[in-house]
């Protein structure tokens with residue numbers, strides 16, 4: 429089969445002809461129909477993350493059709509449409525058993541530690557294949573598996589409840605999902621903070637109250653709009669020290685700040701003014717859980733979460749085109765969300 433693979437860190441991906449992978453008795457072989465090109469893939473290609481093997485097929489946002497099932501598989505059938513949870517966990521270790529499988533001591537991520545979806549076929553354990561309803565196109569199902577799932581987990585970490593207020597810092601793929609999902613979870617007002625007016629316009633179309641941080645102090649504006657109270661939950665989706673500070677500063681009494689954006693820069697806080705005086709919480713959110721995906725998919729099927737505007741470009745399984753998209757992501761030249769699609 430054809431697979432577009434990372435052969436050497438820092439070099440363009442290459443198209444290779446490799447054997448179709450085999451799935452065991454508890455596994456499934458999936459014919460890939462869509463594979464999202466994610467910002468993480470640009471980091472992997474650049475050699476900024478240690479990979480489980482080299483060469484490796486990238487691609488962790490995958491949807492397709494079940495081609496073959498192992499003899500012990502009961503959750504999906506051959507021919508069924510599925511999307512794939514990208515973390516393969518053991519199900520046996522302390523973290524798996526306590527419901528936190530993203531911390532599995534032997535977790536393997538597809539397209540990072542083992543071969544991913546920039547290929548014609550992929551083999552995964554059957555439990556990682558989740559039925560994808562006909563109403564959701566493959567390419568939208570694929571992108572649900574990364575940004576939307578991460579946004580959903582972050583809101584669950586923030587324990588968003590009915591009638592609460594939420595601020596979302598950063599209106600990219602994560603932020604747009606977070607805005608819609610916060611509303612679905614019962615948030616009464618969702619504030620969207622960004623510096624780009626076109627993104628804020630999109631956020632307002634999804635019911636958020638836009639705050640343009642290039643024109644005003646976002647924290648002051650949130651305080652003003654919440655009559656001085658601050659928000660119950662604030663999500664940081666960017667990974668900058670300044671926006672993390674704003675996220676925390678926009679909290680009200682008993683507020684929860686959920687940090688999702690990655691950063692290596694230390695963050696300074698004032699223990700009394702920031703935490704103790706407010707009984708506030710700063711919460712880290714890492715990845716998502718398999719158990720969260722069926723509900724997320726159902727919300728997409730019911731259009732509570734609109735995924736129709738996520739994918740802006742479809743490309744073929746072509747090394748040149750994929751490398752070009754990764755170059756663009758690396759250069760931050762635009763926010764085009766590209767997905768590799770393969771027809772049946």
Ligand SMILES: [Zn+2]
Nearest residue numbers: 466468489574
């Ligand atoms: Zn991704």
Ligand SMILES: [Zn+2]
Nearest residue numbers: 518521524532
């Ligand atoms: Zn485990």
